[in-house]
Amino acid sequence: MNWDYNKFKNLVDAEEYFDFFELPYDQNVVHVNRLHILKKFSQLIKEIDENDTDLSLSDRLSKYREAFSKAYEVFLESTPQEQKLFKVFNEKPKNVVTLTEITSD
Secondary structure: OOOOHHHHHOOOOHHHHHHHHOOOOOHHHHHHHHHHHHHHHHHHHHHHHHHOOOOOHHHHHHHHHHHHHHHHHHHHHOOHHHHOOOHHHOOOOOOOOOHHHOOOO
């Protein structure tokens, strides 16, 4: 494929990435998981950028396409709560006592 890297850098919405990479998607899945898909995608492209420093722009965008598809597929089979990509899913609420913290005398 022949993608424009400058256009890629200006993409914002999940749907724009799907259109740019010409990937099919279910709007209902994207609607519910858009931020999680984008967060997972950002993690995956960070790995690509760190590990594949000598890629051409075309090859880099091809890998990004695979990464975006993978990020989307994660949320076809999993939930945001299971993936725990955002801090809120990893923090224990301050006003909650779990059953395991209760001891009997």
